[in-house]
Amino acid sequence: xxxxxxxxxxxxxxxxxxxxxxxxxxxxxxxxxxxxxxxxxxxxxxxxxxxxxxxxxxxxxxxxxxxxxxxxxxxxxxxxxxxxxxxxxxxxxxxxxxxxxxxxxxxxxxxxxxxxxxxxxxxxxxxxxxxxxxxxxxxxxxxxxxxxxxxxxxxxxxxxxxxxxxxxxxxxxxxxxxxxxxxxxxxxxxxxxxxxxxxxxxxxxxxxxxxxxxxxxxxxxxxxxxxxxxxxxxxxxxxxxxxxxxxxxxxxxxxxxxxxxxxxxxxxxxxxxxxxxxxxxxxxxxxxxxxxxxxxxxxxxxxxxxxxxxxxxxxxxxxxxxxxxxxxxxxxxxxxxxxxxxxxxxxxxxxxxxxxxxxxxxxxxxxxxxxxxx
Amino acid sequence: xxxxxxxxxxxxxxxxxxxxxxxxxxxxxxxxxxxxxxxxxxxxxxxxxxxxxxxxxxxxxxxxxxxxxxxxxxxxxxxxxxxxxxxxxxxxxxxxxxxxxxxxxxxxxxxxxxxxxxxxxxxxxxxxxxxxxxxxxxxxxxxxxxxxxxxxxxxxxxxxxxxxxxxxxxxxxxxxxxxxxxxxxxxxxxxxxxxxxxxxxxxxxxxxxxxxxxxxxxxxxxxxxxxxxxxxxxxxxxxxxxxxxxxxxxxxxxxxxxxxxxxxxxxxx
Numbered sequence: 001x002x003x004x005x006x007x008x009x010x011x012x013x014x015x016x017x018x019x020x021x022x023x024x025x026x027x028x029x030x031x032x033x034x035x036x037x038x039x040x041x042x043x044x045x046x047x048x049x050x051x052x053x054x055x056x057x058x059x060x061x062x063x064x065x066x067x068x069x070x071x072x073x074x075x076x077x078x079x080x081x082x083x084x085x086x087x088x089x090x091x092x093x094x095x096x097x098x099x100x101x102x103x104x105x106x107x108x109x110x111x112x113x114x115x116x117x118x119x120x121x122x123x124x125x126x127x128x129x130x131x132x133x134x135x136x137x138x139x140x141x142x143x144x145x146x147x148x149x150x151x152x153x154x155x156x157x158x159x160x161x162x163x164x165x166x167x168x169x170x171x172x173x174x175x176x177x178x179x180x181x182x183x184x185x186x187x188x189x190x191x192x193x194x195x196x197x198x199x200x201x202x203x204x205x206x207x208x209x210x211x212x213x214x215x216x217x218x219x220x221x222x223x224x225x226x227x228x229x230x231x232x233x234x235x236x237x238x239x240x241x242x243x244x245x246x247x248x249x250x251x252x253x254x255x256x257x258x259x260x261x262x263x264x265x266x267x268x269x270x271x272x273x274x275x276x277x278x279x280x281x282x283x284x285x286x287x288x289x290x291x292x293x294x295x296x297x298x299x300x301x302x303x304x305x306x307x308x309x310x311x312x313x314x315x316x317x318x319x320x321x322x323x324x325x326x327x328x329x330x331x332x333x334x335x336x337x338x339x340x341x342x343x344x345x346x347x348x349x350x351x352x353x354x355x356x357x358x359x360x361x362x363x364x365x366x367x368x369x370x371x372x373x374x
Numbered sequence: 375x376x377x378x379x380x381x382x383x384x385x386x387x388x389x390x391x392x393x394x395x396x397x398x399x400x401x402x403x404x405x406x407x408x409x410x411x412x413x414x415x416x417x418x419x420x421x422x423x424x425x426x427x428x429x430x431x432x433x434x435x436x437x438x439x440x441x442x443x444x445x446x447x448x449x450x451x452x453x454x455x456x457x458x459x460x461x462x463x464x465x466x467x468x469x470x471x472x473x474x475x476x477x478x479x480x481x482x483x484x485x486x487x488x489x490x491x492x493x494x495x496x497x498x499x500x501x502x503x504x505x506x507x508x509x510x511x512x513x514x515x516x517x518x519x520x521x522x523x524x525x526x527x528x529x530x531x532x533x534x535x536x537x538x539x540x541x542x543x544x545x546x547x548x549x550x551x552x553x554x555x556x557x558x559x560x561x562x563x564x565x566x567x568x569x570x571x572x573x574x575x576x577x578x579x580x581x582x583x584x585x586x587x588x589x590x591x592x593x594x595x596x597x598x599x600x601x602x603x604x605x606x607x608x609x610x611x612x613x614x615x616x617x618x619x620x621x622x623x624x625x626x627x628x629x630x631x632x633x634x635x636x637x638x639x640x641x642x643x
Contacts, residue, residue: 052448065452214457
């Protein structure tokens with residue numbers, strides 16, 4: 001059955017399908033429909049919804065619920081996402097699975113609350129202090145919001161790490177007809193066998209993470225944001241501290257496969273690099289350009305982080321030029337330049353005025369071979 | 375007192391606490407209470423923030439969650455709502471719970487979530503080196519108030535009563551048997567229970583304010599308590615009490631108790 005729903009509703013439905021049974025959140029435009037949808041859906045699915053006192057508390061409650069063995073998430077926008085940074089680091093350090101939705105609006109500060117932006121993409125990667133792994137997924141359609149919310153839960157359970165789904169206000173409020181599956185493939189965190197003595201919550205023997213027990217299920221263990229050993233107990237020993245930092249980073253970067261969409265790239269001389277709603281405009285611009293005989297394609301990162309370095313490098317080896325289009329003043333373009341290694345010319349189309357990038361302006365950026373300022 | 379070693383992670387010791395600190399006595403009283411209530415430690419979750427008192431949970435053999443500065447009540451809220459079968463006890467300090475974490479503490483009280491908060495009040499930031507706290511007495515010295523604090527302190531129990539806590543008590547580290555009984559009542563109470571535990575920081579508060587070391591500070595706590603009790607019995611104001619710099623000048627014991635609807639997060643759709 002085809003349903004007409006908005007991106008934020010698809011997000012909530014994806015979360016429920018993925019097995020999310022706890023939501024702790026705080027109202028903020030343009031993400032509030034996610035909280036409102038969860039407030040309705042969770043009680044109908046034997047789950048718990050709580051509106052917390054702020055975004056700091058929201059993510060704290062989510063981490064607490066997850067340690068109780070329940071899949072949990074929160075949703076916010078830029079100002080609230082800024083407040084969540086400390087706990088994103090905590091969840092990464094303590095290795096607690098959780099999902100954070102960031103529906104981007106114009107910034108900095110209160111900025112443009114009801115307008116789209118892609119200004120948070122570097123904050124997603126680097127917002128919290130210290131080194132840590134980062135997984136961030138960037139849907140560009142209503143259906144993909146559903147799919148990637150499910151994927152975010154699966155990745156977070158698999159890697160024992162917070163996963164961010166990041167999309168702009170247009171994708172959040174866009175309404176499209178979608179067919180949603182009745183069930184989806186889900187991954188649940190691995191749990192320790194009973195009877196271990198001792199249970200070491202941070203000792204990896206196989207796979208990329210240690211099995212995670214839930215509080216109350218029989219194992220008594222310690223969880224901390226301090227640098228810790230395999231028992232989860234604080235240590236300042238440089239060998240152990242270094243090993244933990246490397247393991248956290250490598251568990252994701254060492255096994256994560258680029259998530260990208262290649263659109264009409266096979267014969268392309270020019271590639272557009274775009275994500276979120278800008279990728280929708282890019283596909284239209286490509287159709288317009290190709291009707292004029294210009295061979296253009298799109299490389300769309302589905303996971304912004306880990307950055308799809310090898311995919312970008314391959315495209316750079318093929319095309320003359322990559323046009324990076326973003327609703328910010330130039331954030332991912334630095335990563336594209338790094339990954340391209342000088343193999344292609346990189347130009348940018350950037351704006352941060354609260355309005356989307358149109359297919360026409362992208363077409364101009366492709367055909368004029370000039371850097372277009374907003 | 376019972377032998378509480380069965381509740382401890384002795385392999386994690388020695389503790390981070392200074393010689394003379396009364397926090398260990400408070401922990402012992404808590405473990406005595408756990409033993410008296412025969413709580414199932416598999417189902418006992420302790421959640422703490424950042425600071426000396428919060429570090430205590432690392433040494434107890436329970437489900438222990440050492441979180442971020444001030445946010446323990448919010449972590450505990452999520453845990454309790456997701457797992458109502460757990461007994462949840464939050465350990466926090468006066469800076470952790472009342473300054474950076476004040477917002478979370480009052481909202482947990484307002485919701486009347488079925489959990490217990492033990493707030494260790496030593497009137498100062500110990501772990502970071504003796505800075506003044508929202509509980510530092512007017513005139514008392516700390517490293518960020520070398521000429522004496524010029525701010526009015528909180529009355530944590532009044533704050534929590536006003537915020538909606540359904541059980542509020544104050545007890546002293548210097549009277550551990552009374553403290554244990556208060557903790558038993560707090561944990562047994564259904565709803566949000568708040569216990570302000572007056573404890574000591576000889577390293578900073580005692581030293582900077584000329585009170586002395588660990589044992590002198592315990593005697594000083596008792597002297598405050600006795601003076602307040604006498605003043606209240608005589609229906610006099612406690613303002614005249616001359617034990618500078620007194621930390622609360624406020625009564626101890628169970629100060630507020632009510633039956634109130636508990637928030638569980640479970641609603642019928």
